[in-house]
Amino acid sequence: MTRGLIPLLLLATLLLALLSLSTGPVALSPLQGLKALLLGGDGPLPVILRAIRLPRTLLAVMIGGSLGLSGAALQGYLRNPLAEPGVIGISGAAALGAVLAIQTGLAALFALALPLAALGGALIAVLVLLGMSGRRAGSLTLILSGIAISALTGAATSLVLNLSPNPFATSEIVFWMMGSLADRSMSHVWLAAPFMALGLILFLPVGRGLEALTLGEDAAASLGIALPALRLRIVLGTACMVGAGTAVAGSIGFVGLVVPHLLRPLVGARPGRLLWASMLGGAVMVLAADVAVRLILPDRDLKLGVLTALIGAPFFLHLVWATRRERA
Amino acid sequence: MSLLSCRNLAVTLRDRVIFEEVSLDLAPGELVGLIGPNGAGKTTLMRAILGLLPHGGSSSLAALSPGARALKAAWMPQARDIAWPVRVEDLVALGRLPHRARPAQDHAAIEAALDRMGLQRLRHRRATRLSGGEQARVLLARALAQEAPVLLADEPIAGLDPEHQIATMTALRMLADEGRGVILSLHDLGLAARHCTRLILLAEGQLLADGPPEEVLSPGLVARAFRITAYRADTPNGPVFQPLTTL
Amino acid sequence: MPVSAATARLSRRPVLSRVRLSLLALLLATPVLAADPAPRRVVSMNLCTDQLAMLLAAPGQLVSVSRLAADPRSSAMAQQARSYPQNHGQAEEIWQMRPDLVIAGSYTARATVTLLKRLGVPVLQVQPARSLSDVDKLLRQVGDALGRTAQADTLIADFDTRLAALRAEVRRRPRAAIYQANGYSSGDATLAGEILEAAGFDNVAGPGGGTFLPLEKLVMADPEVLITSVPYPGASRAEEILHHPVVRDIRARSHTTTVLDHDWICGTPHVLEAIAALAETRKALE
Numbered sequence: 001m002t003r004g005l006i007p008l009l010l011l012a013t014l015l016l017a018l019l020s021l022s023t024g025p026v027a028l029s030p031l032q033g034l035k036a037l038l039l040g041g042d043g044p045l046p047v048i049l050r051a052i053r054l055p056r057t058l059l060a061v062m063i064g065g066s067l068g069l070s071g072a073a074l075q076g077y078l079r080n081p082l083a084e085p086g087v088i089g090i091s092g093a094a095a096l097g098a099v100l101a102i103q104t105g106l107a108a109l110f111a112l113a114l115p116l117a118a119l120g121g122a123l124i125a126v127l128v129l130l131g132m133s134g135r136r137a138g139s140l141t142l143i144l145s146g147i148a149i150s151a152l153t154g155a156a157t158s159l160v161l162n163l164s165p166n167p168f169a170t171s172e173i174v175f176w177m178m179g180s181l182a183d184r185s186m187s188h189v190w191l192a193a194p195f196m197a198l199g200l201i202l203f204l205p206v207g208r209g210l211e212a213l214t215l216g217e218d219a220a221a222s223l224g225i226a227l228p229a230l231r232l233r234i235v236l237g238t239a240c241m242v243g244a245g246t247a248v249a250g251s252i253g254f255v256g257l258v259v260p261h262l263l264r265p266l267v268g269a270r271p272g273r274l275l276w277a278s279m280l281g282g283a284v285m286v287l288a289a290d291v292a293v294r295l296i297l298p299d300r301d302l303k304l305g306v307l308t309a310l311i312g313a314p315f316f317l318h319l320v321w322a323t324r325r326e327r328a
Numbered sequence: 329m330s331l332l333s334c335r336n337l338a339v340t341l342r343d344r345v346i347f348e349e350v351s352l353d354l355a356p357g358e359l360v361g362l363i364g365p366n367g368a369g370k371t372t373l374m375r376a377i378l379g380l381l382p383h384g385g386s387s388s389l390a391a392l393s394p395g396a397r398a399l400k401a402a403w404m405p406q407a408r409d410i411a412w413p414v415r416v417e418d419l420v421a422l423g424r425l426p427h428r429a430r431p432a433q434d435h436a437a438i439e440a441a442l443d444r445m446g447l448q449r450l451r452h453r454r455a456t457r458l459s460g461g462e463q464a465r466v467l468l469a470r471a472l473a474q475e476a477p478v479l480l481a482d483e484p485i486a487g488l489d490p491e492h493q494i495a496t497m498t499a500l501r502m503l504a505d506e507g508r509g510v511i512l513s514l515h516d517l518g519l520a521a522r523h524c525t526r527l528i529l530l531a532e533g534q535l536l537a538d539g540p541p542e543e544v545l546s547p548g549l550v551a552r553a554f555r556i557t558a559y560r561a562d563t564p565n566g567p568v569f570q571p572l573t574t575l
Numbered sequence: 576m577p578v579s580a581a582t583a584r585l586s587r588r589p590v591l592s593r594v595r596l597s598l599l600a601l602l603l604a605t606p607v608l609a610a611d612p613a614p615r616r617v618v619s620m621n622l623c624t625d626q627l628a629m630l631l632a633a634p635g636q637l638v639s640v641s642r643l644a645a646d647p648r649s650s651a652m653a654q655q656a657r658s659y660p661q662n663h664g665q666a667e668e669i670w671q672m673r674p675d676l677v678i679a680g681s682y683t684a685r686a687t688v689t690l691l692k693r694l695g696v697p698v699l700q701v702q703p704a705r706s707l708s709d710v711d712k713l714l715r716q717v718g719d720a721l722g723r724t725a726q727a728d729t730l731i732a733d734f735d736t737r738l739a740a741l742r743a744e745v746r747r748r749p750r751a752a753i754y755q756a757n758g759y760s761s762g763d764a765t766l767a768g769e770i771l772e773a774a775g776f777d778n779v780a781g782p783g784g785g786t787f788l789p790l791e792k793l794v795m796a797d798p799e800v801l802i803t804s805v806p807y808p809g810a811s812r813a814e815e816i817l818h819h820p821v822v823r824d825i826r827a828r829s830h831t832t833t834v835l836d837h838d839w840i841c842g843t844p845h846v847l848e849a850i851a852a853l854a855e856t857r858k859a860l861e
Contacts, residue, residue: 268418
């Protein structure tokens with residue numbers, strides 16, 4: 001099971017990406033879509049594929065992957081299966097950063113201000129969370145801190161949008177809280193890509209450290225793991241990945257919770273292996289959810305985060321229950 | 329030849345002096361029991377020797393880089409942390425993390441550690457589902473798999489049943505006999521007297537005694553450090569030490 | 576006047592007898608008069624009724640218009656609206672103006688309207704225009720309520736004549752799409768849709784009312800002219816779609832600077848300006 005998992009997830013990602021490219025208001029067969037995407041040609045089809053569906057599909061893979069990866073990394077570092085960027089307020093803080101960049105006009109001045117501000121928001125939230133929850137994050141502290149951060153950043157985001165002179169701004173609170181991949185363009189892909197790549201590079205070597213942390217901080221340190229460097233990588237990597245994703249698609253919750261939870265038994269619960277399985281699993285989940293929102297309510301912009309929360313929240317409750325039982 | 333050497337180790341935590349002027353060496357073949365009353369700083373001393381907390385004085389292990397130290401010394405903390413439901417053999421394999429060895433070499437070390445701690449039967453079980461005593465043996469096996477010349481273990485036999493207490497002490501003694509150096513902290517003075525080659529008594533913020541068990545467990549030192557009386561005898565089956573009354 | 580005297584006078588009025596003596600009622604200095612055929616103190620609290628009232632009212636008859644009426648982004652009569660005191664659609668402030676007629680939209684500020692009615696203020700609720708023929712009806716409705724039937728007749732006759740003239744000269748009907756924030760578009764059965772139709776365009780959004788037009792459908796329809804809204808100040812993600820490369824390309828091809836502005840919003844004779852501007856765009860395509 002364990003050995004075949006990664007190829008299986010890769011295959012699922014590929015198939016769902018194809019499905020995502022063939023799903024939309026304009027009916028197309030996968031073959032037609034692929035042809036228009038790769039060969040181009042005249043008429044509207046290449047435009048639809050290359051300018052509308054390709055960025056959407058790429059962002060689903062990138063954002064899903066980054067959420068799965070950072071969720072697994074956070075859980076491994078905090079040794080707590082409830083740690084998830086959306087649930088503990090990191091996405092909310094990133095959204096606040098993005099909204100501030102847009103509403104102050106900074107994002108219009110130079111494009112990178114948007115992901116940078118979101119990254120800054122996420123970074124502050126991660127630091128506050130790690131500061132609050134200490135070395136081994138107890139579930140209660142972690143979740144309570146997360147609730148406080150979510151409430152604060154949610155209120156601040158609403159305030160900033162309410163103060164905007166733009167009448168549409170207020171209705172965007174939903175987008176920032178629930179996230180959507182509708183009508184994104186390649187420019188969003190290029191905006192997020194460098195930061196996600198940086199996050200990926202930061203996360204590349206953390207597997208060993210997370211494995212060792214299974215035994216606690218002291219044992220991990222004695223196994224030659226440099227814990228301050230590991231912590232720095234986790235903090236910056238999470239901020240990069242969650243910040244960049246939230247800046248272009250709003251906050252999409254529970255992906256980093258559901259995916260590691262489902263995959264953990266399949267990798268023998270080893271946090272290092274879980275990282276990469278979770279990255280692919282996240283891509284699979286967001287691709288599937290994004291196809292689903294287009295099929296369920298084709299005429300409306302059903303928010304992606306609504307669907308992931310509907311799936312994820314029951315998982316969360318289940319995990320809380322299981323954790324309570326184990327630690328009681 | 330010395331496996332580790334400390335000079336004038338001192339630790340102060342939150343303005344409280346835990347201990348001062350601790351100097352000790354460890355030679356191959358030694359199984360050193362670190363004894364002392366609660367709060368004497370046994371755990372702190374072992375962590376200071378490893379360089380896991382800020383300290384005064386010098387320790388040859390603390391001077392190494394984390395990677396080099398991991399090859400030189402294995403550490404089994406008292407907290408029996410197993411964060412995820414990994415399989416026993418995967419947990420033991422974590423001991424191989426510091427090594428950049430060939431898979432065959434890793435495999436051999438893991439098998440040896442499982443054998444030594446009698447864990448072959450449990451190797452496919454989830455470590456989090458085991459009893460406390462079983463978990464302690466698994467964690468010790470992990471430290472053994474590290475195959476470092478020095479092993480420091482913080483109360484490795486606490487919570488074990490008598491059979492496994494004796495088996496563990498015997499296994500540790502075998503390690504020492506094979507040429508490694510072991511320091512373990514323990515509260516069971518009877519087991520300390522029987523199995524350790526040497527005892528270190530930490531009390532009153534200093535190294536009160538360091539020597540063969542029969543010297544360190546003298547009535548005077550035992551009364552001063554632990555405030556107890558005890559029965560001591562040498563029998564055909566080895567030394568016997570039984571605490572009797574409090575003072 | 577002592578409070579007890581005011582209360583006594585209030586309690587004689589049958590309309591108010593149902594109203595509990597609220598703090599608001601106690602604070603009243605003067606009771607309102609019953610609405611008579613020609614109201615003398617008219618307050619409008621809706622952008623579209625503001626403009627209708629300004630067109631129709633006799634001098635001095637209209638005492639206040641809504642804040643939006645003075646905003647050139649939404650109002651075709653912003654300049655004129657500045658000479659009236661503004662209201663913010665709140666019951667208390669409107670009550671203080673002592674109106675004998677309040678004109679409101681039928682879907683906006685419902686709580687305020689309910690409260691004003693309970694306090695005995697006559698309120699005329701006006702449906703928003705959904706077609707060009709609604710313009711005549713609205714002029715008639717508001718004109719009658721203001722006792723300005725003759726003025727309404729003049730405006731209606733003028734509107735019908737000018738509209739007929741603009742409709743007369745269409746030869747080819749190019750495809751056009753209305754595309755606003757959030758990808759919102761208007762079908763034929765809307766005021767904006769009828770403006771397009773009158774100016775000689777085929778609406779790619781098809782029959783029906785307001786609808787979200789997916790970006791992909793817009794690309795497939797390949798309109799010759801794309802009419803977008805003017806971005807509001809301060810950024811919003813809703814309007815970001817108007818900068819999507821796909822939308823930019825279509826706009827670049829469509830040779831038009833026409834935008835959805837204040838002339839499109841309300842069913843008043845000002846829609847003729849929108850139709851005329853669009854007709855110019857169409858002629859440029861020929």
